[in-house]
Amino acid sequence: MRIGELAARAGTSVKTIRYYDRVGVLRPAERGASGYRLYGEDALERYRFVRAAQAVGLRLGEIREVIALRDRGETPCGFVVDLIGRRAAELDARIAELQALRDELRRLDRRARRLDPRRCDPGLVCHVIDAGT
Amino acid sequence: MRIGELAARAGTSVKTIRYYDRVGVLRPAERGASGYRLYGEDALERYRFVRAAQAVGLRLGEIREVIALRDRGETPCGFVVDLIGRRAAELDARIAELQALRDELRRLDRRARRLDPRRCDPGLVCHVIDAGT
DNA sequence: CTTGACTCTCCCCTACGGGGGAGGTCTTAG
DNA sequence: CTAAGACCTCCCCCGTAGGGGAGAGTCAAG
Numbered sequence: 027m028r029i030g031e032l033a034a035r036a037g038t039s040v041k042t043i044r045y046y047d048r049v050g051v052l053r054p055a056e057r058g059a060s061g062y063r064l065y066g067e068d069a070l071e072r073y074r075f076v077r078a079a080q081a082v083g084l085r086l087g088e089i090r091e092v093i094a095l096r097d098r099g100e101t102p103c104g105f106v107v108d109l110i111g112r113r114a115a116e117l118d119a120r121i122a123e124l125q126a127l128r129d130e131l132r133r134l135d136r137r138a139r140r141l142d143p144r145r146c147d148p149g150l151v152c153h154v155i156d157a158g159t
Numbered sequence: 160m161r162i163g164e165l166a167a168r169a170g171t172s173v174k175t176i177r178y179y180d181r182v183g184v185l186r187p188a189e190r191g192a193s194g195y196r197l198y199g200e201d202a203l204e205r206y207r208f209v210r211a212a213q214a215v216g217l218r219l220g221e222i223r224e225v226i227a228l229r230d231r232g233e234t235p236c237g238f239v240v241d242l243i244g245r246r247a248a249e250l251d252a253r254i255a256e257l258q259a260l261r262d263e264l265r266r267l268d269r270r271a272r273r274l275d276p277r278r279c280d281p282g283l284v285c286h287v288i289d290a291g292t
Numbered sequence: 293c294t295t296g297a298c299t300c301t302c303c304c305c306t307a308c309g310g311g312g313g314a315g316g317t318c319t320t321a322g
Numbered sequence: 323c324t325a326a327g328a329c330c331t332c333c334c335c336c337g338t339a340g341g342g343g344a345g346a347g348t349c350a351a352g
Contacts, residue, residue, distance in 0.1 A: 030298060040299085045340055060348055061300060075284045082267060082288060083260055086339075093284055101279045106287045107271045114264045117257055124254050127216055131247045134215060138240045146234045151208045151226055154239050155215065163328060173329085178310055193318055194330060219309075 029054075029063050036073045043073075050090045051076050083113045162187075162196045169206045176206075183223045184209050216246045 033040045046052035047063065052072055054063035072093075079089045088109055095102035138154045150156040166173045179185035180196065185205055187196035205226075212222045221242055228235040271287045283289040 028299075039341080041341060042339085044300095049339090058348095062348080063299085072284070075289055079288050080339095082263055084288075096284045101277075102285050103271065103274070103279060103287055106285050107268065110264050110267055110271070110287075114261065114268070117261045117264065121254060121257050121261065124250055124257070128247065128250050128254065130215055131243050131250065134243055135240065135247070138236065138243070141236070144234075146236060151205070151229045152235050152239050154236055154243075155212050155217075156208055161329075172311080174311060175309085177330095182309090191318095195318080196329085213309095 027065050027069075029065070032065050032069055032073070035070060038073070046073075046076060046086075049086045051086055051093060082110070083117070084109060160198050160202075162198070165198045165202055165206070168203060171206070179206075179209060179219075182219045184219055184226060215243070216250070217242060 027035075029040050029043050033043050036043070043052065044063075047054060052069065055066045055069070056064050058064050076086075076089055079092070080086070084092075092102045092106055092109075095105055134154060141153060146153050147156075160168075162173050162176050166176050169176070176185065177196075180187060185202065188199045188202070189197050191197050209219075209222055212225070213219070217225075225235045225239055225242075228238055267287060274286060279286050280289075
């Protein structure tokens with residue numbers, strides 16, 4: 027099938043399919059004489075895999091590596107578990123960071139309620155933030 | 160003082176100070192005859208405010224608005240509290256999202272341990288991810 | 293044979309906060 | 323006076339996953 031049909035059946039845009047070709051996660055089976063990308067039925071399944079992998083936080087570059095392993099006949103499971111572990115660690119760090127920021131905002135908000143806006147120091151931009159430094 | 164001295168005293172780069180001028184959060188007091196940016200002592204304090212505001216998640220565009228309010232003689236406290244509230248809500252949503260993803264990764268990891276790599280379906284790219292769809 | 297839908301490549305654009313470097317001017321110490 | 327170092331503007335670059343549109347070739351139906 028051609029790119030338009032694949033995109034329609036996959037429920038995505040032609041641009042996205044072309045982009046996936048470019049980054050190497052979804053290559054067409056072949057190119058027609060006119061240069062058109064031609065895909066087999068398996069392209070649909072492959073597309074769904076890419077989406078599922080993206081949904082669990084893998085980047086297209088990583089997904090490409092997973093697919094390359096598979097195409098070389100190896101089982102990418104170990105590699106995938108590794109990736110997932112690393113992503114989980116990054117995620118934990120990121121969540122902790124955001125939590126800390128969230129706590130800081132809560133603190134600022136409580137302080138803002140205690141401060142009197144009329145007693146704002148004119149030399150500062152805003153005592154809500156300035157004093158919290 | 161000129162831009163190099165301000166950057167050194169603030170512990171940042173000249174590029175950053177120029178960028179802050181461009182986006183309007185830290186304007187020089189004046190320009191010398193040669194076009195050089197000239198800053199007063201207060202620039203250092205203003206710089207610190209910008210950093211503090213960035214640290215609590217405000218974007219430069221928002222910081223510029225806060226400063227503009229202040230420069231118009233108004234107290235930006237209410238606006239700042241508003242901004243902080245909105246940022247907190249965004250943060251909550253983002254944290255929940257990342258938590259959900261983290262839980263999904265945990266689930267995948269547990270499943271990967273139960274699956275036998277040797278019984279990977281050759282028709283799929285990776286059963287760890289595929290089956291989780 | 294023509295027309296309209298489809299496809300191709302190529303290039304610029306998004307958010308965000310700057311970094312790198314070119315090419316030209318200014319200042320200041322020796 | 324001259325040379326180094328500081329400064330100026332302007333333009334392109336990073337990451338991520340595409341979106342928008344130009345200009346040109348291709349395919350199918352009427």
